[in-house]
Amino acid sequence: MDKEPVSGICAVDVMHYQDLARQYAKKSLLPIFQGEYSDGNLSLLPEKLNTAFDIGIAATPDESLAGCQYGIWGGALDETGIMPSALLLSVIAETCGGVAMCLHAQGVASNLLLGAKRKLPFVPVRVALCLQEGFYPPFIGTVISPDQDAPAKITTTAVQTNKHYIMNGSKSFVYSMNDVDAYIVFALVNGTWGCFIVNAYENGVEMMDVGVRTGLRACRVEHVKFNNLKIPLEARIDDGDARELVIRALNLNWTGMAAIAAGIAKGASAAARRYAAERYQGGKQIEEHPAVKMLIAGAEASVASAEAALFALQDGNLGSLKHLKKTAAAKLSVMELCSRAVTDCLQIFGGYGYMEDYGMEKRLRDVTVLKSASGSPTYLKQFIFDIEKEGVL
Amino acid sequence: MKQSLEGRIEQLKLKNATETMNIFGRLLVDNREMSLWEHDTKTLSWGVRRWRRKALKFAREYIRPLAPQADLHPHDYDPQPILAAAARHGFQTLLLVPPLGTASILPYCRGTAFQVAVVGEEFATECGGLALLLLAHNLGIVPLLLSGSLRNIIGQLVPFYLKSYILGRPACMAFAITEPGAGSDVEETEGGAKAKLVTTAKYDPKKKGYVLNGRKCFISDGAKADKVTVYAKLEDEGIESWTCFLVEKGMPGFSVGRSERKMGQRASDASELIFDNVFVPKKNVVGKLRSGWANNRNVLNYSRPVVGAMALGHGRGAFERCLEFCRKTNLGPKRLIEYQDVQLELADMAISLWAARSMIWHSCKQFRCYQSGSASAKVFASDTAFKVCNQAMELMGDHGYLHSHGVERAWRDSRLTQIYEGTNQINRLALFEHHLSTDFNPALD
Numbered sequence: 001m002d003k004e005p006v007s008g009i010c011a012v013d014v015m016h017y018q019d020l021a022r023q024y025a026k027k028s029l030l031p032i033f034q035g036e037y038s039d040g041n042l043s044l045l046p047e048k049l050n051t052a053f054d055i056g057i058a059a060t061p062d063e064s065l066a067g068c069q070y071g072i073w074g075g076a077l078d079e080t081g082i083m084p085s086a087l088l089l090s091v092i093a094e095t096c097g098g099v100a101m102c103l104h105a106q107g108v109a110s111n112l113l114l115g116a117k118r119k120l121p122f123v124p125v126r127v128a129l130c131l132q133e134g135f136y137p138p139f140i141g142t143v144i145s146p147d148q149d150a151p152a153k154i155t156t157t158a159v160q161t162n163k164h165y166i167m168n169g170s171k172s173f174v175y176s177m178n179d180v181d182a183y184i185v186f187a188l189v190n191g192t193w194g195c196f197i198v199n200a201y202e203n204g205v206e207m208m209d210v211g212v213r214t215g216l217r218a219c220r221v222e223h224v225k226f227n228n229l230k231i232p233l234e235a236r237i238d239d240g241d242a243r244e245l246v247i248r249a250l251n252l253n254w255t256g257m258a259a260i261a262a263g264i265a266k267g268a269s270a271a272a273r274r275y276a277a278e279r280y281q282g283g284k285q286i287e288e289h290p291a292v293k294m295l296i297a298g299a300e301a302s303v304a305s306a307e308a309a310l311f312a313l314q315d316g317n318l319g320s321l322k323h324l325k326k327t328a329a330a331k332l333s334v335m336e337l338c339s340r341a342v343t344d345c346l347q348i349f350g351g352y353g354y355m356e357d358y359g360m361e362k363r364l365r366d367v368t369v370l371k372s373a374s375g376s377p378t379y380l381k382q383f384i385f386d387i388e389k390e391g392v393l
Numbered sequence: 394m395k396q397s398l399e400g401r402i403e404q405l406k407l408k409n410a411t412e413t414m415n416i417f418g419r420l421l422v423d424n425r426e427m428s429l430w431e432h433d434t435k436t437l438s439w440g441v442r443r444w445r446r447k448a449l450k451f452a453r454e455y456i457r458p459l460a461p462q463a464d465l466h467p468h469d470y471d472p473q474p475i476l477a478a479a480a481r482h483g484f485q486t487l488l489l490v491p492p493l494g495t496a497s498i499l500p501y502c503r504g505t506a507f508q509v510a511v512v513g514e515e516f517a518t519e520c521g522g523l524a525l526l527l528l529a530h531n532l533g534i535v536p537l538l539l540s541g542s543l544r545n546i547i548g549q550l551v552p553f554y555l556k557s558y559i560l561g562r563p564a565c566m567a568f569a570i571t572e573p574g575a576g577s578d579v580e581e582t583e584g585g586a587k588a589k590l591v592t593t594a595k596y597d598p599k600k601k602g603y604v605l606n607g608r609k610c611f612i613s614d615g616a617k618a619d620k621v622t623v624y625a626k627l628e629d630e631g632i633e634s635w636t637c638f639l640v641e642k643g644m645p646g647f648s649v650g651r652s653e654r655k656m657g658q659r660a661s662d663a664s665e666l667i668f669d670n671v672f673v674p675k676k677n678v679v680g681k682l683r684s685g686w687a688n689n690r691n692v693l694n695y696s697r698p699v700v701g702a703m704a705l706g707h708g709r710g711a712f713e714r715c716l717e718f719c720r721k722t723n724l725g726p727k728r729l730i731e732y733q734d735v736q737l738e739l740a741d742m743a744i745s746l747w748a749a750r751s752m753i754w755h756s757c758k759q760f761r762c763y764q765s766g767s768a769s770a771k772v773f774a775s776d777t778a779f780k781v782c783n784q785a786m787e788l789m790g791d792h793g794y795l796h797s798h799g800v801e802r803a804w805r806d807s808r809l810t811q812i813y814e815g816t817n818q819i820n821r822l823a824l825f826e827h828h829l830s831t832d833f834n835p836a837l838d
Contacts, residue, residue, distance in 0.1 A: 036654065215794065291821075361656035376791075
């Protein structure tokens with residue numbers, strides 16, 4: 001597909017984005033995996049993430065940095081469509097899903113700030129999105145009316161006083177790079193959605209790491225609590241109702257996660273092909289065994305289908321519910337296809353696939369986390385059905 | 394009189410509606426209120442039921458508290474206390490009946506592996522790694538039993554069992570077939586014929602024994618075992634000459650190499666065993682010379698239902714912990730378990746587990762385990778367990794991947810059951826091979 005022109009972006013651009021991501025993965029990320037580390041040597045990660053800012057892969061609201069416009073989910077997103085960012089994420093995820101998730105989380109939060117087009121009280125470099133409460137993102141009923149039990153209302157509130165807002169509540173499963181400067185927080189303001197930029201170092205902001213996780217360990221995940229937090233009035237970045245920003249955040253989040261899953265599955269299928277050509281059992285290379293052929297072919301077909309579903313999202317309006325339904329469907333099917341592909345590829349390695357040395361078990365852990373994270377299949381099915389039912393299209 | 398909707402629903406529930414029947418009709422309705430577990434347990438014979446209850450109690454008392462740390466820091470916990478406790482409770486001597494072992498006699502005659510399978514499910518429900526630590530020991534013992542050699546059983550097994558059960562001194566055995574270049578090959582007929590094996594045994598006429606050289610890998614409990622049943626080909630011969638040897642810890646030249654870093658079942662080690670001119674006396678030859686291949690294949694027939702039962706346990710562990718989460722967690726004003734889509738998903742998981750349990754129990758409810766039954770049960774149970782674990786994780790959303798809930802641990806543990814004891818692909822071929830002349834013969838009309 002990388003030779004075919006797609007709308008809004010030409011083949012040369014596509015190749016450029018892929019090359020950039022490949023170089024980053026090869027030169028910066030591969031060294032992390034030297035030595036006996038199941039998820040790479042994470043002490044080297046901060047330096048590698050700094051490189052991502054330097055070369056412009058990581059987006060940031062800071063306009064003085066290279067990735068502000070053309071980094072992952074950067075300011076030029078509405079002009080280029082989702083393809084460049086999805087490609088970058090996908091190629092990086094072939095090497096490490098966790099790092100791709102870091103860059104993705106940074107990009108989604110940055111994009112919301114860059115789209116605000118207003119003077120911010122301060123300009124952060126590292127940002128994270130706080131949308132989810134409890135263990136699911138908001139359901140469609142809550143997206144439309146955040147104060148309704150549909151089935152669960154938003155409990156993080158921002159109450160306006162003369163000079164500022166007072167925020168109370170908590171957000172769960174906030175994905176980020178380490179050491180974020182600011183959180184982009186969605187809260188209930190007079191029965192509607194409000195979106196705020198919150199200084200991470202402010203008194204009243206409390207972070208709690210979620211603890212040991214199955215995968216995507218390069219990416220930080222935390223719960224964030226707001227206790228009587230004072231926020232200046234100019235820190236509100238929406239124009240009175242942030243519902244469209246909620247929809248945009250969900251769209252970007254699910255698209256990026258689907259792109260990462262596709263990348264992980266692509267990496268797994270390439271590794272399985274290589275291994276199948278090297279390993280001998282029954283007197284011949286295992287790629288000659290029908291059982292192995294079937295597994296590899298099935299995985300490659302799944303990856304192709306996942307990419308098709310993902311890239312079909314290229315021309316959508318990120319602020320529309322109609323597009324959100326397509327994105328939810330894409331996340332649902334891409335995760336299913338990719339997790340099946342990765343587990344089949346792991347099976348080809350036999351016992352070695354289960355050991356940390358070959359990197360296959362990491363891929364399976366990462367893709368499985370993506371499937372449950374920020375909208376599990378159960379939630380997404382409900383969401384897809386309810387969009388029509390609510391008559392919002 | 395007009396009743397409320399709730400009242401009518403209550404009246405229509407089978408338990409209440411039964412009251413409208415006559416006494417004989419009522420007798421035929423099973424309205425006993427008991428858990429899924431209890432219902433299944435009631436179908437078992439007295440002896441097996443006793444072991445199932447005992448295993449559940451042991452798993453909750455000993456395995457549950459140790460599981461999270463043993464998984465997170467497998468090198469920092471001491472396995473000896475739990476091995477000793479299992480030995481004292483008779484779980485390590487379940488492959489023989491009194492006075493030599495602890496299995497219930499009548500059920501043993503109807504299914505030698507059944508009691509171990511039932512216990513395996515209970516242990517694995519709490520922790521896959523600790524279950525493997527305790528059960529891989531049985532795998533090391535089976536070759537001695539299946540060799541049919543009284544010399545091996547009386548000379549090796551009985552002292553070992555007495556020490557374990559009567560004295561409560563933990564002893565552990567392991568089973569070593571896999572080699573770095575031969576994983577699936579040693580579990581399948583055609584692959585076996587072409588396998589490139591490195592572990593060889595050379596007869597030493599002066600010392601009247603065999604000298605072993607070579608390596609084995611991925612050996613469960615390999616680093617902890619006091620004795621290992623090792624398969625080696627005789628010098629200058631092929632796999633047809635495979636012979637089983639009992640190698641003891643401390644024999645000169647026998648050492649443990651690398652312990653693998655695994656995705657799951659981490660509380661039990663998977664180690665490399667190195668044999669560098671290890672002298673094994675003739676009395677340590679298990680069964681007849683060159684009977685190793687048959688012995689190995691038959692060991693797999695007996696162990697696969699147990700592996701299936703362990704997989705079932707992983708699935709059940711994930712299901713139970715997910716159920717607990719759904720009971721405790723609110724989504725809006727209601728508990729998660731009160732939503733019908735959640736109920737449907739939980740019911741689907743319970744049905745899948747029930748189906749897998751039925752298949753496992755069916756496959757080992759006879760004196761001799763057979764190839765197709767064992768392989769099918771293992772494939773179905775391990776695939777089902779992995780599916781159920783995935784469902785549990787998905788139902789819990791982001792909480793599913795947190796170690797603290799224990800569901801992701803079961804998910805990681807369950808994935809290995811699709812690989813070891815022959816990959817599920819190899820097991821499918823085993824079913825085909827077993828019935829080649831009866832059902833799958835191309836020449837059959």
